[in-house]
Amino acid sequence: MIPLREIFDNDLFSEQDIRSQIEEYEIHELIDQWDTLNPDEKFTIFKYLDHTEKTDFLLELPVPDQEQLFQVFNGKQIDQLLGDLQPDDLVDIIQTVSEDVKKLLWEKLSDEAKRETLYLMRFDEDDAAGIMNPRYMAVSDRINVGQAMAFIRKNAADVESIYNIYVIDKKQVLVGVCSLKELLSANDAELVRSIMEDEFISVREDTDQEDVAKILETYDLVSLPVVDAGNVLLGIITFDDVIDVIREEQTEDVYKMGAMGGGSNRYLDTTVWGLVKKRIPWLIILLILGTISTNVVAHYDLVFRNALLATTFLMVFMPVITQTGGNSGSQSSTLMIRGLATGEIHFRDFWTVIFKELKVGLIIGLITGLVIFGRSILFPPNIAITHSIIVGIALGCVVVFSTLIGALAPLLIHRLGFDPTVMSGPLMSTVIDVCGLTIYFEIAWHMFKLISG
Amino acid sequence: MIPLREIFDNDLFSEQDIRSQIEEYEIHELIDQWDTLNPDEKFTIFKYLDHTEKTDFLLELPVPDQEQLFQVFNGKQIDQLLGDLQPDDLVDIIQTVSEDVKKLLWEKLSDEAKRETLYLMRFDEDDAAGIMNPRYMAVSDRINVGQAMAFIRKNAADVESIYNIYVIDKKQVLVGVCSLKELLSANDAELVRSIMEDEFISVREDTDQEDVAKILETYDLVSLPVVDAGNVLLGIITFDDVIDVIREEQTEDVYKMGAMGGGSNRYLDTTVWGLVKKRIPWLIILLILGTISTNVVAHYDLVFRNALLATTFLMVFMPVITQTGGNSGSQSSTLMIRGLATGEIHFRDFWTVIFKELKVGLIIGLITGLVIFGRSILFPPNIAITHSIIVGIALGCVVVFSTLIGALAPLLIHRLGFDPTVMSGPLMSTVIDVCGLTIYFEIAWHMFKLISG
Secondary structure: OOOHHHHHHOOOOOHHHHHHHHHOOOHHHHHHOHHHOOHHHHHHHHHHOOHHHHHHHHHHOOHHHHHHHHHHOOHHHHHHHHHHOOHHHHHHHHHHOOHHHHHHHHHHOOHHHHHHHHHHHOOOOOEHHHHOEOOOOEEEOOOEHHHHHHHHHHHHHHOOOOOEEEEEOOOOEEEEEEEHHHHHHOOOOOEHHHHOEOOOOOEEOOOEHHHHHHHHHHOOOOEEEEEOOOOEEEEEEEHHHHHHHHHHHHHHHHHHHOOOOOOOOOOOOOOHHHHHHHHHHHHHHHHHHHOHHHHHHHHHHHHHHHOOOOOHHHHHHHHHHHHHHHHHHHHHHHHHHHHHHOOOOOHHHHHHHHHHHHHHHHHHHHHHHHHHHHHHHHOOOOOOHHHHHHHHHHHHHHHHHHHHHHHHHHHHHHHOOOOHHHHOHHHHHHHHHHHHHHHHHHHHHHHHHHHOO | OOOHHHHHHOOOOOHHHHHHHHHOOOHHHHHHOHHHOOHHHHHHHHHHOOHHHHHHHHHHOOHHHHHHHHHHOOHHHHHHHHHHOOHHHHHHHHHHOOHHHHHHHHHHOOHHHHHHHHHHHOOOOOEHHHHOEOOOOEEEOOOEHHHHHHHHHHHHHHOOOOOEEEEEOOOOEEEEEEEHHHHHHOOOOOEHHHHOEOOOOOEEOOOEHHHHHHHHHHHOOOEEEEEOOOOEEEEEEEHHHHHHHHHHHHHHHHHHHOOOOOOOOOOOOOOHHHHHHHHHHHHHHHHHHHOHHHHHHHHHHHHHHHOOOOOHHHHHHHHHHHHHHHHHHHHHHHHHHHHHHOOOOOHHHHHHHHHHHHHHHHHHHHHHHHHHHHHHHHOOOOOOHHHHHHHHHHHHHHHHHHHHHHHHHHHHHHHOOOOHHHHOHHHHHHHHHHHHHHHHHHHHHHHHHHHOO
């Protein structure tokens, strides 16, 4: 396919040529090349999309582009788009666009859409109700399969998902679930109540969205009903909402591992100040925490000097000691954090984990100690063999310690009810810098005393 | 609910009591407490599960537990389970269990299941065909809606997903897709061909599973057809397969960020040696790379000593300098890696990104420089104010450098066709240790010369 940039830059192409070239593209391919285009070209592309593709496409665009499109659309185009959007997607858009665009859209909404939007905006956006769609396919528990099928055929176009049919009583209480597949294979005369599954999975309006994701995944459900305390059906959450939750969660975790604060905004849309604000808090906290290491080093430097012992070789190996300690700590904390997140590791596995990590730590401590020993006698800067032995043993001990603390810290933090992801990479390695250097110098000091009798 | 452990430990409970207690549990709750149980108790629980829950449950279990269950089942129980498993899930199990269990299962498979399994095992497990289900709902393009609905009603029970109906010609070539919703709202007499969507999304058998995930997500599709080069329909991929792919990918990325090699095996099932093998390669590579810093420090120590300059204060601040450099580098590399992974950042944004990171780097360099300056004049170890200025300026420069290299490296690595995740946390901070220390000492050296005229 011809790149979009070239399609628009080619003077030989008529409008019709451009259109037919663009129609060759799938929407994910258009999105990929989206930021090579100017606003006019973006509008042209959107105009040429199929009616059914427009909402999918809009939802994939970054917020500034969504705003731009709404601003250049005429009234009829906006009406159509708003009409095609599912209520939960509409709320997402209303909640993220600028005040101006929000006002523009709000005026265009039908009374019903306004009511629906206000209703959905009441809920916390991290809760089940915050991602649910209030339009679902529900039938009464007193009708038969034939009647239900007739009702579904008539109303299928109005709802997003008809894969699961929810069965409610006259008080809107959810009493059962029936897949369309089961309904199709059933006899017309049977009562819906008799074929429905009355032991079904549902979530409460205030269930955390990450728990919703786990439940939908476990049961491979295409949709999940959201109910209130009285079991009244409020809406449904579909698999695509869950995929969005998983991606969001993933971005947040990765940011935390990279020592950065919340929000999963697009990088290119974030201002320089926005980026600074996202990064500076952790950086300063870790910097101040990290300066404790300064006192550790200064203290031992004095101790060694007072004993008239050379410290140069110890100083020289400091960076590689802290780095290796940090790496081994990160490895065990990563395994713990992941295990806790996927629900594989629990606090009751505490001792199993600690013994396992102790064994692993001893083995990798031994290996890394030998490697640094070998390296320091074979290559410059050449140091005395006793010094090489000291460095090797000290590194081994630092690695054992780091491996253990890397496993311990996330388990304890999780136990206390906090998110253990915070203990990954950067914070872990700062803690290890301080403790690791203390261990390093202590061991060196004791070995020196041992050697000198 | 009473914890499972207590249910089994309570002597007052009859078998019937235990059963009714367990029936209160949802399967994800059972899985959560699974490893508090002994093999007999696990078997008991499995026995009490509903017929329909058994396969979902089995697929959520760790491999050793799957093997254990297969080994205690009698022939009829295995037959039933194997019959209920979807072909793609069956292949997953066959490919992960031990040789003994594989043999046991293989003997129990029907000829058709064997054929299907062998067929699926031909494909690479990271490709579209490796995760597809060869059972789908397809109808001929020459029948009408009424005939199609009759066919679907008759065969619904045999396939996993009937949400999308695939329309094929007599050569099995995929010519259209029709959602069940559209089919339900259509008139019985209409030809399927006339209501189907003939511009549909499909993937080729060798499409990478991560691309499959992105496509399904972009279009919010519940299933996606897999075709060969001649457009012949081979199977379908459903949303739940894609959720598995996203989770797998997530674990792999997190491990890479924690400096660990492949495989997303469960922690508790991995032996100590398995864990060592997973961790030691990166640890050794980074250790050896990191020892370059030893030479850097030794070199400058000599330079300063030869000029009769004190180096103690420089040494003392080394750990916090490398740590802060590593953190700021990790922040920008994390943003790049995530942006590249989600397709938001491309190589063509190179200069935009570099200028942005330069500005961010200058601001956070200034702030962190001021913080360390303030800290070093206010708190012990007390150092001369000129030394504090030197450390502040040097840290600022290291942070600017780290921020830039943190953005540059992933972009270039991605451009060269490699996975930029490798440049996250650990490798990044090792590179920054070596380069950062060089910058630190160089700046200190030049400032010393400047001061001493």
